[in-house]
Amino acid sequence: MGAQSELRQRKSTPANGFTPSEVGRKRDERLDKHEHYEFGGPWGVVAMMIGFPILMYYLWICLWFHDGKLVYPTSLDDVQPFLERMWDHVRTEASPNAYAWKVYSGFFFFQLFIAFIMPGYQQEGLPVPSLGYKTLMYKCNALSCLYVTMATAAILHISGIFPLTSIIENYGHLMTVAIIYSFAVSFGMYFISVAKGRQIRMSGNFFYDVFMGAALNPRIGSVDLKMWAEVRIPWNITFFLAVSGACMQYEKYGYVTPNMAFMCLATWLYVNACGKGEECIPQTWDMFHEKWGFMVIFWNFAGVPFTYVYSVVYMARHDPFEYKFSTPAYIALYATLLTAYYIFDTSMSQKSRFKMQTQGTFKWRKAFPQFPWGTIENPTYIQTEHGNRLLTSGWWAYARKPNYTADWVQSLTWGLCIGSASIIPYFYSVFFINVLIHRCGRDFERCAVKYGKDWDRYCEIVKYKFIPYVY
Template identity: 75%
Template sequence: MSAVASEPAGLRQRNVSGNRSNGATISDEGKKTDLLLDSHVEYEFGGPWGVVAIMTGFPILMYYLWICLVFYDGQLVRPDSMDDFKPFLFRMWEHIRQDASPNAYAWKVYTGLIAYQLLLAWIVPGYMQEGLPVPSLGYKTLMYKCNAVWCIYITMVTAAVLHTTGIFRMTEIIDNFGHLMTVAMIYGFGVAFGMYFLTVATGNQIRMSGSFIYDVFMGACLNPRLGPVDLKMWLEVRIPWVIVFFMSVSGACKQYEQYGSVTPNMAFMCLATWLYLNACGKGEELIPQTWDMFHEKWGFLVIFWNFAGVPFSYIYSVVYMASHDPSNYRFSTPTYVLLYSTLLTAYYIWDTSMSQKSRFKMQTQGIFSYRKTFPQLPWGTVKNPSFIQTAHGNRLLTDGWWKYSRKPNYVADWIMSLTWGLVVGACSPIPYFYSVFFIVVLIHRCGRDFERCAFKYGKDWDRYCSVVKYKFIPGIY
């Protein structure tokens, strides 16, 4: 294991003997492990047949849930009998054909958003953040232009001007949900397949399995860029969460036009989606330190999900409230207090835990710089944090929220997703799709993550698990 002369300021090591190394300095054994991890070893998601099922099944599920939500009072419908099966499918198809066609209006709106967000990402000045060393690039680091926070608020001002002048009314977003969803799906499929063919044609593919459809799903490229814009980070922040926020604003505008006021429930969703969007923008410099940027390739799994999955399946509560009388989901004042308090508490833990982990990695690299974007919450940075130095060369944080759980951010994130369903109470099961689907995703992702960590760090991972005993909820699991 390589040794360095000095330790980055503000870090302390826990229970480690032997030489100490900078977390950005990888040992020879660590490089061998990284080489294995950075190659295709085994299939995930059920292999080629599994990803085909996901790529076909999930869009169908999105259409079905939307139809139930809008046309069947938010209740899950099914054929009355086997004789009704074909008529049932025909009714479903007619809803898609008439109310979710990829019409010219939807193409104009969705493409306009993409073009505007790309333009802003390109031209707006931003903070330059160094990422983690990338094994497939010989441990070189990439620079990321972080200007999302300014781009987001420029977009908000633009939307306000368009709405108040009548050029583009915000209510049109929720009114054209089905049409926009179909266009988003087409973008998801088109970009995923297009990027695969472009990457292979230019010889930049990595970690390939040899199965065409599986490699389209997982991706062929790692760090695609368009000028100064890192497309993977751009898509993760600028499209899904911008749409989610404006979908909530659109629902609030529709409610106000219909009833003359906005319910606390809809206001809750505006706050919840703003918190998430603003967090992505104000902490954008932390994203290059995440697994998504460092390891996950840019394939259908990420592309479709950000173009279509997140913005059109996480926001069902808003779609329900925008099409139903508020008396269906009116709560008592104590219930609203509890709901808002739960959201804000979970948000605080999620925001600060994400910040602690990413800033710890930046401290390890010696590239940490404090950005004064709003809001910077207390305990977002752990001073003099404890950690476990691994033989690989990386460090495992054992301080802050991360001494109580191996995934405190996941727990808080899931609780926030649950409140997005609770906001409509028991009116419909469909708004709970986000939290149900999300917990499945998180458990699966944790399994992938813990398996890689066990392989990557060996006995050091066992030692880490003995210090941080709980996977999710401290004292429980």
């Protein structure tokens, strides 16, 4: 049959769209086994586990103490003094002091506590091959938890118990505690998972398996730890760091710049999107395939919140006139963000709701904001030999990863909001595009194994990876 004849134009029903065939089961068995190393193997992941924290300290020092400029030894004789100065900054301004432990731990366990007690929307996930195609239920209450957190933070700030400006003021100390948490939880989850016999897809190399993770769906009661950590920790901290920067500006100047307000809006859009569309997350690669190891835990606990908002850190330490724009430039900046966010939000929604429609688990959830074209009526798709369906409608008719493209454009605006004042806030977009390209390659490789010739037919129909008619 030709590629076009494989397309089905009809409503997704609770048919066997997610019930794998015998061929599909054999392919899933292969995908649930370790076949080759990624990320450069054991040596590569060890280098990243050591290198990422060092890079975070270096970039923070450049922002905090060197006017946002990259610094380096000027000669061989300067190497040792340079390293001593770097260490002195870390030792004095980024020590894991008692205050940082209290703040980060309080936030961490408060998020875990309200995740347990707040009511939530119950969403059924995809069938998990390693669990015999059992589906797991996910309690989606991130949105209500977000607003409880915002209200609590407002009360603490107004009452003077915990001024939000203290988040930025203690940035280095909090970052160190976050890094310690990420290492402790990563290694702890590895040992717990192995002790309970819940490990899957293991390589046999200790450091590599800690990095990639041992367990797929670790839980404490009703809380899925992987989804909880992905939504509640990084993006909440990111948002409150932006708010902290805005509070600092207001206290110092009596106003908040459009640039800082932009970051408050951008981070709120992201954290709110994670909450109001949380029922879509169980349908994603992160929940369905990625294990909960250092790779994910480190970036959720420390990497994302303490590297993605470098523009906020810069603005909190510099005069607003150093990054002031013209009115047309501000309009263009905000318009780019909102356009990219709309495509990101609706493309994610289209894909996840299509999977839910196919599985027969889709229900309309009232959450703000809901955008037009978030759900595709009568979608086209390829019915695969595996048993799954590959969407070819909506944004997904133009590119295989339209959400990645829109997400990256958002990341770029987080650097553009300070213009050329410093290159360090562009770390997010530079790092992120490399992550997305690598992740895209991993995903496409997995899909080629999972779907075989059906994937080739899909690629003939949806030709472009990221940008329609370009790439």
